[in-house]
Every structure is written in structure tokens, then in C-alpha cells.
Amino acid sequence: MNRPLVCAVLGVALLPSVVACTARGGRPAEAASWGAASPRASAPGRTQVVDASRANLTTSLSTADLPGPTGMYTAAVGRAAATFVWETAAGGFCFGSAATSGGFISTSCVHDPRDVPFSARPALVPLVSTYSFAEVHVIGADRETVRSVTCNGEPLTFRRLPPFMNGRRELYAFDLTEPTAGRVTVTVVRGRATTTEHVALMGGSLKHRTSCR
Structure with a gap:
């Protein structure tokens, strides 16, 4: 399974195979919604936050990190x-x-598409783990479809984003209000079969943190 890009706004933590977090940004397009959006702002407030965050982010992108034709x-x-994801014109993530x-x-970017290849078999692909205003995760689903994300049996709101890799990789995002230990359970559908997988959270094994098991 591919390692996700991991970044914290204060105290950057990065996995060895990815580039460092930098003071950069980009231009997003609107995302499709699966369930409710993060309940941290009203609908008009969300639009204003997205637009202002996008503008702030856009001004600092390098040419190599600019979004491709599908936007952000x-x-x-x-x-x-706000947090955004995008593909570059060269196919980077x-x-x-x-x-x-x-x-x-x-x-943070992975510029070589070979570093996040499309899976030859059904698999979840953790792509992003970051903490800023919330603990945010973005996962790819190759050859399968996500049906639910739960913490200790309780459903979490998740968003289905437009697919990447020319429509092959389904993309999903979810967030938690604070750093959380343990892992969430992800129910996926593969053809006619339903199974569960897990995504590790950022809180590690620290017992004083909220935990999903």
C-alpha cells in the first residue's frame, strides 16, 4: 500500500518518499459531495471560506505545482x-x-505519477494525512467503491471527490475535529462483494488522545 503524504502545519512531519511541505498553494474546482460537508461553517460561510482560501493558496504555487485541466x-x-487536492498537468498529485x-x-506534492501508481488489484490508497484546522484524510479507491467510514462503529461524514487518473481512481475525503489515535474502518464494495479495510489515523498510540478502534 502506498504511503500517504503527511503534513502538519506546525511541526511538519513527512514520510521519506515525499517532498517537503512548502508555503505554496493552488486553484480548486468545486467538489462533488457525498453526505454532508464538514459542519464547521454555514453554506454561505463555506463558499466564502473556500474562495478566500483558494485565492490565498493560488498566489504561492510554483509552475510545476499548478493544477492541470481538472482543477482542484x-x-x-x-x-x-480549507484543504484541497489536485493533479498537476504532468500527472503529479x-x-x-x-x-x-x-x-x-x-x-506537498508527489510529482512522479509512478510514486502513486494505480493498483493492479482492489485496494485503498492512503494519499493525504494532514492536521491544520482538523485532521484531514484523503484516500483513493482503486477497483472498488467506498460505502462508509466509521470510528468505533459510528459513521463519519465523508466526501466523494471527482475521480483522478483519467477517471480510474475514486477519491474520498473525511476529517476529524481533533488528532485521533487508532484507525477508522472503511467498508468497500468490490464487484458484488463487500469487505472492510482500515486507515491509520495521526494520533498514534497515545492513550490520552481520542481513539478509533
């Missing part, structure tokens, strides 16, 4: 910040978070 997709929205004005801007 909104993975999560807070009261004064990027994510970025930005405050609505000033504050932080953080991005």
Missing part, C-alpha cells in the same frame, strides 16, 4: 481555512491547506 477539489472546510487571509499556507 475541496477536501475539507473549516471556519477560516498535490494537496494544500490555507487560511482565508494571512496565516498558514502549506502544500
Whole structure:
């Protein structure tokens, strides 16, 4: 399973195979919704946060990190910040978070598509784990479809984003209000079969943190 891009706004933590988080950004397109969006702002407020965060992020992208023709997709929205994902024109995968004005801007990219290849068998592909206004995760689903994400049996709201890799990789995002230990359970459909997989969260095994088991 591919390792996700991991980035915290304060105290950057990156896996060895990915590039460092930098003060950059990008231009998103609207994302399709699966279930309710992150309940941190009203509908009008969400639009304002997304637009302002997008503008703040866009001004700092390098040419190599600019989104390709499909634009950028909104993975999560807070009261004064948002997180986006996008493909570059060369097929790289990027994510970025930005405050609505000033504050932080953080991005990370894998520029070589071979570093996040399409799976030859049904699989979840963890792509992003980041903490800014929330703990945000973006996962790819290759040759399967996500039906639910749960923590200790309780459903979490998740968003189905437009697919990547010329429509082959389904993309999903979910977030938690605070750093959480353990792992979530992801129910997926493969053809006519239903099974479960798991995605590790950012809280590690620290017992004082909220935990999913």
C-alpha cells in the first residue's frame, strides 16, 4: 500500500518518499459531495471560506505545482481555512491547506505519477494525512467503491471527490475535529462483494488522545 503524504502545519512531519511541505498553494474546482460537508461553517460561510482560501493558496504555487485541466477539489472546510487536492498537468498529485487571509499556507506534492501508481488489484490508497484546522484524510479507491467510514462503529461524514487518473481512481475525503489515535474502518464494495479495510489515523498510540478502534 502506498504511503500517504503527511503534513502538519506546525511541526511538519513527512514520510521519506515525499517532498517537503512548502508555503505554496493552488486553484480548486468545486467538489462533488457525498453526505454532508464538514459542519464547521454555514453554506454561505463555506463558499466564502473556500474562495478566500483558494485565492490565498493560488498566489504561492510554483509552475510545476499548478493544477492541470481538472482543477482542484475541496477536501475539507473549516471556519477560516480549507484543504484541497489536485493533479498537476504532468500527472503529479498535490494537496494544500490555507487560511482565508494571512496565516498558514502549506502544500506537498508527489510529482512522479509512478510514486502513486494505480493498483493492479482492489485496494485503498492512503494519499493525504494532514492536521491544520482538523485532521484531514484523503484516500483513493482503486477497483472498488467506498460505502462508509466509521470510528468505533459510528459513521463519519465523508466526501466523494471527482475521480483522478483519467477517471480510474475514486477519491474520498473525511476529517476529524481533533488528532485521533487508532484507525477508522472503511467498508468497500468490490464487484458484488463487500469487505472492510482500515486507515491509520495521526494520533498514534497515545492513550490520552481520542481513539478509533
